Amino acid sequence: MTPDIETIVVGAGAVGLAVARALAIAGHEVMVLEQHELIGSETSSRNSEVIHAGIYYPPGSLRATLCVRGKDLLYAFCAENKVPHARCGKLLVATHESQLPKLAAIQETAAKNGVTDLEPIGGNAARVLEPELACVAALISPSTGIIDSHGFMLALQGHIEANGGSVVLRCPVERIEQDASGLFRLATGGDNPGAITCKNLVNSGGLHASKLARTLAYGDGYRPPETYYAKGQYYALSGRSPFKRHIYPIPDGAWLGLHATVDIGGRCKFGPDIEWTPGIDYSFEPEKLDKFLDFIRSYYPGLEAERLHPDYTGVRPKLYREGDPVPDFAIHGPEIHGQQGLVALYGIESPGLTAALAIGEVVAESLARRN
Numbered sequence: 001m002t003p004d005i006e007t008i009v010v011g012a013g014a015v016g017l018a019v020a021r022a023l024a025i026a027g028h029e030v031m032v033l034e035q036h037e038l039i040g041s042e043t044s045s046r047n048s049e050v051i052h053a054g055i056y057y058p059p060g061s062l063r064a065t066l067c068v069r070g071k072d073l074l075y076a077f078c079a080e081n082k083v084p085h086a087r088c089g090k091l092l093v094a095t096h097e098s099q100l101p102k103l104a105a106i107q108e109t110a111a112k113n114g115v116t117d118l119e120p121i122g123g124n125a126a127r128v129l130e131p132e133l134a135c136v137a138a139l140i141s142p143s144t145g146i147i148d149s150h151g152f153m154l155a156l157q158g159h160i161e162a163n164g165g166s167v168v169l170r171c172p173v174e175r176i177e178q179d180a181s182g183l184f185r186l187a188t189g190g191d192n193p194g195a196i197t198c199k200n201l202v203n204s205g206g207l208h209a210s211k212l213a214r215t216l217a218y219g220d221g222y223r224p225p226e227t228y229y230a231k232g233q234y235y236a237l238s239g240r241s242p243f244k245r246h247i248y249p250i251p252d253g254a255w256l257g258l259h260a261t262v263d264i265g266g267r268c269k270f271g272p273d274i275e276w277t278p279g280i281d282y283s284f285e286p287e288k289l290d291k292f293l294d295f296i297r298s299y300y301p302g303l304e305a306e307r308l309h310p311d312y313t314g315v316r317p318k319l320y321r322e323g324d325p326v327p328d329f330a331i332h333g334p335e336i337h338g339q340q341g342l343v344a345l346y347g348i349e350s351p352g353l354t355a356a357l358a359i360g361e362v363v364a365e366s367l368a369r370r371n
């Protein structure tokens with residue numbers, strides 16, 4: 001049987017588009033199917049847009065290696081494709097002496113991840129760089145940056161199309177089957193329901209990846225991982241940004257804390273907090289304002305409450321429940337689930353935007369082995 005198309009990627013977020021680009025450049029005939037009417041309508045447009053250095057993640061993990069590799073690829077891609085970005089740097093700050101051992105431990109972890117450019121400085125030196133900042137010590141991360149995520153995704157779409165691929169919008173994939181010859185048959189809904197077959201399939205459905213994966217029958221007892229949801233909320237600061245660099249507090253477990261980021265237009269925002277929710281919930285909760293004020297004033301004491309305005313929320317696809325150990329990104333190929341030609345991406349939360357191009361490389365290599 002000849003498939004309608006060689007390779008389908010479900011999901012036109014930053015990761016799905018980066019995967020499709022890598023596949024198209026590797027010579028695949030690629031089609032991206034996206035349920036919404038615009039690319040990047042979900043998590044890829046509801047995040048901090050920070051180009052992460054790769055500081056915090058467990059050494060050797062996919063998060064660490066793909067973040068560090070992805071960061072280098074991303075800076076090069078942005079420069080080549082004129083995607084707005086800035087290598088603005090960040091300060092990771094200790095606001096109390098008791099946090100100093102954690103700061104030192106983070107520097108060690110970063111070095112194991114190959115991030116060797118962190119520079120420890122004292123509170124006074126930090127205030128010379130950022131006069132509005134209150135802290136007792138800090139680590140400067142010069143390779144942390146900021147990106148226009150929409151500009152990035154548009155450039156990825158351009159590469160896909162320039163290499164013969166296509167992005168089809170308003171095309172929700174409802175079910176997947178694999179026939180005896182190994183071809184995938186995707187039932188699609190939307191305005192023009194139908195079906196399409198392909199030889200290779202990448203499930204890059206973000207928050208919905210597990211739900212879609214469960215529609216396919218697997219041999220040998222494989223079960224796709226469950227996705228849980230954790231909302232993050234942002235407040236925007238009106239007027240001039242008090243900071244030139246991003247300001248990050250000491251993380252609390254996997255949560256990086258309410259950080260200050262300066263976007264590509266120079267606008268400062270604070271967030272995201274973390275709230276576990278039973279479903280995908282983008283509602284903004286204004287009653288959280290006091291908690292935000294208390295937290296942010298620990299490193300920015302001059303914050304005036306009336307300058308904070310509700311901004312937006314995003315939802316993290318988590319592969320664990322609140323309080324459980326934090327697993328790595330899950331990139332499930334045939335060696336894990338047994339279905340030839342299928343790669344599924346689960347739990348691609350932060351630093352997925354930074355890692356997108358590196359994830360693309362990994363998936364393209366995995367599918368190249370079959371063709």
Ligand SMILES: Cc1cc2nc3c(=O)[nH]c(=O)nc-3n(C[C@H](O)[C@H](O)[C@H](O)COP(=O)(O)OP(=O)(O)OC[C@H]3O[C@@H](n4cnc5c(N)ncnc54)[C@H](O)[C@@H]3O)c2cc1C
Binds near residue numbers: 012036041044047272
């Ligand atoms: C609050 C927050 C802050 C973050 N900050 C950062 C940061 O500063 N830096 C960083 O590197 N990362 C950050 N991240 C992580 C980053 O945003 C994500 O890792 C990345 O955007 C994931 O991209 P994606 O393509 O996997 O998912 P998505 O952007 O969610 O894309 C998935 C797409 O698949 C589509 N889809 C799903 N199911 C179907 C279906 N059945 N049929 C058709 N289409 C389907 C969806 O509509 C969606 O468009 C943050 C995440 C959050 C939530």
